[in-house]
Amino acid sequence: xxxxxxxETTIRAIKKFKNQRLVxxxxxxxxxxxxxxxxxxxxxxxxxxxxxxxxxxxxxxxLDKCSLIxxxxxxxxxxxxGKNENFFIKHDHIEFLFxxxxxxxxxxxxxxxxxxxxxxxxxxxxxxxxxxxxxxxxNSEYLYNLCLKSKTNIxxxxxxxxNVVGIGNIYASEILYLxxxxxxxxxxxxxxxxCEKIVRASKKILNxxxxxxxxxxxDFYSAxxxxxxxxxxxxxxxxxxxxxxxxxxxxxxxxxxxxxTFSCPSCQS
DNA sequence: CGAAAAACCTGGCAGC
DNA sequence: TGCTGCCAGGTTTTTC
Numbered sequence: 001x002x003x004x005x006x007x008e009t010t011i012r013a014i015k016k017f018k019n020q021r022l023v024x025x026x027x028x029x030x031x032x033x034x035x036x037x038x039x040x041x042x043x044x045x046x047x048x049x050x051x052x053x054x055x056x057x058x059x060x061x062x063l064d065k066c067s068l069i070x071x072x073x074x075x076x077x078x079x080x081x082g083k084n085e086n087f088f089i090k091h092d093h094i095e096f097l098f099x100x101x102x103x104x105x106x107x108x109x110x111x112x113x114x115x116x117x118x119x120x121x122x123x124x125x126x127x128x129x130x131x132x133x134x135x136x137x138x139n140s141e142y143l144y145n146l147c148l149k150s151k152t153n154i155x156x157x158x159x160x161x162x163n164v165v166g167i168g169n170i171y172a173s174e175i176l177y178l179x180x181x182x183x184x185x186x187x188x189x190x191x192x193x194x195c196e197k198i199v200r201a202s203k204k205i206l207n208x209x210x211x212x213x214x215x216x217x218x219d220f221y222s223a224x225x226x227x228x229x230x231x232x233x234x235x236x237x238x239x240x241x242x243x244x245x246x247x248x249x250x251x252x253x254x255x256x257x258x259x260x261t262f263s264c265p266s267c268q269s
Numbered sequence: 270c271g272a273a274a275a276a277c278c279t280g281g282c283a284g285c
Numbered sequence: 286t287g288c289t290g291c292c293a294g295g296t297t298t299t300t301c
Contacts, residue, residue, distance in 0.1 A: 161296075
């Protein structure tokens with residue numbers, strides 16, 4: 001479910017666990033995207049959370065001696081509960097126990113993952129990632145150079161985490177609509193000006209989504225239980241057949257790499 | 270090498 | 286009320 005804004009929203013909701021002691025971890029199902037390491041609980045328990053941050057779509061707990069890397073996959077979410085609350089929901093897989101409360105990881109499709117590492121920058125899930133879209137490293141010159149070298153379409157390029165992180169299927173459509181670029185456009189045909197529009201649209205859309213707590217289509221909720229309201233600001237995603245808010249043309253839905261892709265055939269070229 | 274397709278899972282929904 | 290097939294917010298692995 002979660003793209004950058006949803007992960008960022010989740011992290012903000014659990015930020016209060018920074019400087020708290022991670023007393024222990026309970027794992028009820030080790031069969032996630034990858035099997036959870038046997039030593040993970042033992043090697044991470046009884047340490048202070050020194051920092052709690054996001055890298056790409058990963059949630060990272062910086063502990064005293066190591067880092068925990070958590071990914072929510074397509075359907076994962078966190079929720080906060082009282083330490084002694086024993087209210088289990090189907091697909092609860094992991095509990096992070098703190099002094100007074102716990103964080104529960106739930107994930108129906110089990111595309112998520114958890115890893116423990118001593119050197120996070122060298123970890124295989126982290127070391128190949130591109131720049132953060134909200135950083136200065138993601139700028140029009142950078143994107144333009146990538147576009148020149150790539151043979152694929154611009155939507156696929158934007159969703160490739162080696163190029164830029166955090167952009168998934170929903171926000172890719174929204175960003176390209178705002179930038180007035182057709183998602184099927186060959187990246188090598190884009191101009192520097194086009195790249196500038198895409199970079200600006202990316203930052204604008206992601207920031208706007210973070211501001212309202214992400215996008216809740218059906219099952220995304222922040223760790224404090226609140227939904228995201230960006231659904232009401234979506235311009236194209238899920239709006240096939242409806243009128244473009246700009247030109248009144250009908251929004252179309254097409255597939256790129258088997259993923260639903262939404263655009264206005266009149267505004268985007 | 271890069272790009273496309275398959276793979277990992279469960280649940281919900283449309284259609285028969 | 287089943288059953289089948291398809292779709293879903295992601296990313297790695299395999300294949301071409």
